[in-house]
Amino acid sequence: FPVYPLSAKPLILLAFCRYRYHTSLFERPEFERMIQDVKNGLVERVIVKDLSRFGRNYILVGEYVELIFPKYDVQFVSVSENMDSEQGNLDMMPINNLVNEWYARDISKKQKASVKARGNNGKRLTTKPIFGYEFDPADHSAWIIDETAAAVIRMIFDMYVSGKGLSMIAKYLKEHEVPTPKVYASETAESDEPYNWSHSTLKSLLSKQEYCGDTVNFRTERISYKCKKIRSNPPEKWVIFKDTHPAIISRETYDKAQAIIGQKRKVFEERPKLSVPMFHDVLYCADCGKKLYIMRKNGKHINSDSYVCSTSRKNKALCTTHYIKEDELVKLLTADIHFYENYLIMDETALKNNIIRYIRIRQNENTAQYSERVKQIDVRLNEIPDVRKRLFEEKLNGAVSAEVFADIMTSLDDETNKLKAERSDCLLHIHSACDDAGGVEVFLARLKKYLHFDELTAEMIEDLVERIDVFEPEYPNPYTKVARIRICYIGVGDIRGMRE
Structure with a gap:
């Protein structure tokens, strides 16, 4: 969406929505701002190139065009399909919306099949190396060890298996001004807390089998092409390929860390459930x-x-x-x-x-x-x-x-x-x-x-x-x-x- 001024009615808004089938369609910031202006009475007309630019979810598109816009006296125009709510020629809109959603669903299926084939064939599915690794300049698909970050990983694992808790490790890293993975990964990142390591960050690093030199695919998956939410897969759904890149820690150290994490998880799960x-x-x-x-x-x-x-x-x-x-x-x-x-x-x-x-x-x-x-x-x-x-x-x-x-x-x-x-x-x-x-x-x-x-x-x-x-x-x-x-x-x- 282009940035548009807020003014009193009438306001004609040219809404040529850019849709990507892998995103959650109606959660775009500018789209939400437009709908808020519709509800505040600042918009008189919404014009789109075609219905697919407005959205590919036929239920939500119908809700906006047939319920929300009429409620706030907003005219809806789709140029390519020659549809205009004031002329009442929206009879074919449900069919067009359904076809648009089928297209998005078909693209999503093809993408998932491609990703699954790559993952099962041993191709790494992550788009960038995890903390501790970097791309090999000679082969951009291969990982090599980033010695600066790898030293931090080794220190975290050594402290953890020696009996130090997550709070003690986080405090040590903060006192010695060790940047967090997010800050380290981006030279331009600005943060008020560049050394504020959290328990969740440490636990995530300690759980990564990649530090043993293995590739782990399908840790997570997207719930639906309509939803951006990611859910974690159980370990039995993971596909693991061993010794695909240099190891930062030994398998013995990794196994000791997982045993400690498992013991603490068991203690936590056995606690009595507390009321809200x-x-x-x-x-x-x-x-x-x-x-x-x-x-x-x-x-x-x-x-x-x-x-x-x-x-x-x-x-x-x-x-x-x-x-x-x-x-x-x-x-x-x-x-x-x-x-x-x-x-x-x-x-x-x-x-x-x-x-x-x-x-x-x-x-x-x-x-x-x-x-x-x-x-x-x-x-x-x-x-x-x-x-x-x-x-x-x-x-x-x-x-x-x-x-x-x-x-x-x-x-x-x-x-x-x-x-x-x-x-x-x-x-x-x-x-x-x-x-x-x-x-x-x-x-x-x-x-x-x-x-x-x-x-x-x-x-x-x-x-x-x-x-x-x-x-x-x-x-x-x-x-x-x-x-x-x-x-x-x-x-x-x-x-x-x-x-x-």
């Missing part, structure tokens, strides 16, 4: 925005189920713990819900009007902020062409080298793209701002279901709460800790300001 935490999927860190992990009480060090910031658990330098006990959360949320219930019982109309009034004030403030940001972005976008012109003149005069010119132009391109994306987001927020009376009705209806409740339950939390942000606790004195949270309810968000 009461605040599952609603707790977030108020500072970094990441989810909070549960820490189960064990009777020795932790005497109550509690939650901590997931970022802090991985790297304490990036965020603080934001520690809070589940008992404290229950008390704070229970008291907050009881306040609105008592208000509802005393005067439902007053509660509804006050919430709507507060939401309007909040939306007006947000709209003003977004509008101001759009003005700032427009000023900068108008400045960039002049900067480009001056830079080009300086290059012609010899004041700027070709390398510096290319770097600055690239940074200006990146800045322009980011600013345009941010501008679109701001405009979406501005256009979507409205009096959310419907959301208030939803909130009050759900609140009525739990009048005079005795005990907070996971069902209530799921029904009422959208998210809870946990702040770092305050300490008025060395002996007192005050937990701080922000509760956002479904339909109305954070309405604590209404009570002030």
